[in-house]
Amino acid sequence: MKSRAASSQINNKLIEDIVSEGKSLLMNAEGLELLSTVKDSSVRVKMALLDPPYNRRTKFHHYDDSMCRDKWVDALDHHCRLIRDCLTEDGSLWLHIDDAEMIRARIVLDRIFGEKNFIASIVWQKSVSRDNRTSISTTHEYILVYAKDKNLWKKTRNKLPPTDDQLGRYKNKDNDPRGPWTSGDLTAKAGPGRREAQFYDLELPSGRVVRPSVGTAWRFTKERLEEMIADNRIYFGGGNSMPRLKRFLTEVDPGLVPNTWWSGEEVGTADSAKKYLKALFPNLTPFETPKPEELVSRAIKIATKENDYVLDIYGGSGTTAAVATKLNRKWLTTEREERTFNEFTLPRIEIACASANHNQSLSNNFVIIR
Numbered sequence: 001m002k003s004r005a006a007s008s009q010i011n012n013k014l015i016e017d018i019v020s021e022g023k024s025l026l027m028n029a030e031g032l033e034l035l036s037t038v039k040d041s042s043v044r045v046k047m048a049l050l051d052p053p054y055n056r057r058t059k060f061h062h063y064d065d066s067m068c069r070d071k072w073v074d075a076l077d078h079h080c081r082l083i084r085d086c087l088t089e090d091g092s093l094w095l096h097i098d099d100a101e102m103i104r105a106r107i108v109l110d111r112i113f114g115e116k117n118f119i120a121s122i123v124w125q126k127s128v129s130r131d132n133r134t135s136i137s138t139t140h141e142y143i144l145v146y147a148k149d150k151n152l153w154k155k156t157r158n159k160l161p162p163t164d165d166q167l168g169r170y171k172n173k174d175n176d177p178r179g180p181w182t183s184g185d186l187t188a189k190a191g192p193g194r195r196e197a198q199f200y201d202l203e204l205p206s207g208r209v210v211r212p213s214v215g216t217a218w219r220f221t222k223e224r225l226e227e228m229i230a231d232n233r234i235y236f237g238g239g240n241s242m243p244r245l246k247r248f249l250t251e252v253d254p255g256l257v258p259n260t261w262w263s264g265e266e267v268g269t270a271d272s273a274k275k276y277l278k279a280l281f282p283n284l285t286p287f288e289t290p291k292p293e294e295l296v297s298r299a300i301k302i303a304t305k306e307n308d309y310v311l312d313i314y315g316g317s318g319t320t321a322a323v324a325t326k327l328n329r330k331w332l333t334t335e336r337e338e339r340t341f342n343e344f345t346l347p348r349i350e351i352a353c354a355s356a357n358h359n360q361s362l363s364n365n366f367v368i369i370r
């Protein structure tokens, strides 16, 4: 395997020019070279999405995944320290990892970002089948997420789009001109902070009088509730049911807060990623460890908006850059192995650019340095 020696073809001015022109950058180089340059420039990225060799003591066809543990930890530490400096203040780092080095990766990242900026350890179901040769079949990996500043990040991160199932819960049972709505409970726990004015009798349209059950209170005072009834924001079913609050789709954010369980069915598996890549490059020896596009896409959608920059120094088959292109994000990517770069990283990104952008030449999208 032939790795690139430091090319020194990148410098602060060049990276600043590339970014100011809104272009992406692909380098056949050591990640360190890109990181040191970005750090010393005015360029900052919104997200670093890293998929390093996991140190599984294996020699893959396309890269070596075997390092002395101390060296692996030192390299991760060095890269992530630089990456922290390359992030925008509301930026985040996402690290794919498995159990081989997960514990050490957590310690390294806690040290660099501070425990308080740990966001989540996402569990990705990388396989939906069982390996019966093992004692316990491992079917998951992790993505560790750290923010440069957790509070800032929470303000800018995106929710996941609502599922069809969730949107289907919004209906317009009474032809309200404000459109589809779903209903929510009008009572809440009667804990501290509830006012006397939240405990009262309410007459339903049917004439039946109701009160919140023991231990609960109305969410609103009688005066406020009457205003809401007059504005047709309270639903009584046929007229004799406990009232419920109408929540209009146009007035709420129906997005889903991401959670830490990412199933193979939702975001693809290691197998589905390999099959996809094999179909793209049927004549090549398969790249052994690609990530599924759906998995990478979900991470990028949560952490960035259109035109934000995503950094990936372990390019491999080019999944991050290809997905970022399709999502209208910009990216900075390195891959150090020359053969991987020529066979996978570059052609995969060219295919993604061509499909995302029919009218522009590739040089309008990204700069290549080798």
Ligand SMILES: C[S@@+](CC[C@H](N)C(=O)[O-])C[C@H]1O[C@@H](n2cnc3c(N)ncnc32)[C@H](O)[C@@H]1O
Residues within 6 Å of the ligand: 029, 030, 031, 032, 051, 052, 053, 054, 062, 063, 064, 287, 289, 290, 291, 292, 313, 314, 315, 316, 317, 318, 319, 320, 334, 335, 336, 337, 340
């Ligand atoms: C696990 S693979 C990445 C796979 C990629 N996420 C994908 O979906 O195809 C890791 C890649 O990082 C490359 N690599 C490892 N260390 C590197 C470094 N210091 N600089 C640049 N590339 C590196 C390896 O050659 C390998 O191709």
